[in-house]
Ligand code: ABC
């Protein structure tokens with residue numbers, strides 16, 4: 001699928017080993033600190049797709065699918081899938097070729113998209129650099145396919161970031177020489193067949209900033225599908241430049257101010273607003289960035305704040321801002337693991353509870369977002385604009401949707417907010433779809449609403465909601 005098609009989607013990030021098991025055993029233990037396979041499979045995902053689809057997600061991103069280190073290492077097993085050793089074989093822990101094809105088919109039957117995580121930057125070796133046996137790697141079976149050993153010790157040195165090795169003596173991430181023409185052509189052939197064999201709709205490209213930029217345009221083109229790169233940097237200009245080489249990026253620039261702002265009741269909104277605007281100026285296509293508030297490398301939202309109200313606001317931002325909303329599995333169940341490996345809890349232990357408060361809020365916001373786009377196709381191209389703010393609240397407008405977000409938290413005292421320029425006609429009746437509560441624009445065009453308990457409010461014209469199934473029946 002194309003970037004244009006992806007901008008209208010929302011993505012649920014699945015860690016394949018930790019989503020659902022083939023036996024559907026919800027009481028199977030998964031001790032994250034052990035860093036071992038817990039038994040999640042493609043079959044498990046197939047059997048539990050309703051949970052994702054009913055929350056309103058129209059795409060999933062799954063873990064890397066290629067063959068990885070077998071057995072244990074100083075950092076445990078390759079349950080996350082990032083330790084590949086052979087591009088042309090699957091990681092059988094997650095299932096067979098047939099299983100993966102079935103997952104792809106089942107997603108497409110439901111009109112959902114499949115995004116696959118891929119790794120170009122490195123192959124993995126379970127030991128120190130001087131012990132790497134290159135002949136054990138498939139295709140790239142000699143040292144000549146890799147950069148010579150050196151350590152990425154300075155992330156400000158771009159040559160080092162691109163050519164030295166990540167990892168450590170427990171597991172070296174042997175750095176592929178992506179300037180070598182044999183390597184380039186192998187990857188191009190590989191990605192175009194992978195995409196067609198499994199009918200993949202999009203790619204999430206791991207460690208994208210560790211590969212020279214010039215590699216990406218041809219690769220993205222040969223993949224023939226939407227590709228989003230992981231460039232782990234909070235620096236707007238550094239990040240946005242990569243969008244001149246790849247369709248899309250994980251929006252790490254907004255990630256930091258977003259999570260900082262909504263994990264504290266005192267943080268001023270201005271930092272978030274400023275980065276929000278800078279991204280719109282610097283990035284080639286803000287609407288095709290992935291907007292997220294956590295992932296498998298970062299602390300869970302609930303590790304940053306126990307406050308449900310704050311987390312609702314953070315997630316509402318990811319849903320209603322520019323970009324493709326991307327939710328990390330388990331955040332909707334308020335999982336609270338902090339760093340790797342604690343943040344990789346198995347979703348099945350929640351029993352796939354569809355009544356969890358964040359689950360239902362996200363479900364509503366996914367519905368509203370699709371609905372807004374259906375009513376008015378210009379919604380997808382509209383850049384979200386902060387139309388009002390004070391120190392601890394902001395109102396953000398995109399198309400006909402106005403999201404009023406706050407980090408005041410559940411203990412705030414009741415307050416009346418006056419959004420002077422919400423962009424609706426005078427006297428328009430609105431619905432806050434989060435609480436299913438009506439509001440009305442004043443005759444002067446000002447939107448006055450009460451804020452209570454730190455809840456986010458997301459407004460849409462009431463008339464426009466007929467037949468939407470949102471906050472109905474009346
Ligand atoms: C293993 C163990 C862990 C153990 C670790 C040392 O080794 O499992 O328990 O703690 C995979 C696995 C991991 C595994 C690693 C290494 O492989 O998932 O469990 O850790 O074996 C991607 C993936 C990630 C994956 C890999 C490797 C890469 O999403 O899951 O890890 O395939 C860097 C990379 C980034 C990478 C990330 C983990 O490390 O660039 O691609 N993620 C700075 C740097 C970043 C750097 C980051 C690391 O630190 O600039 O490049 O990311 O924390 C902001 C700045 C940023 C700055 C941050 C910290 O602050 O703007 O630049 O990031 O303000």
Ligand code: CA
Nearest residue numbers: 162163175210
């Ligand atoms: Ca590299």
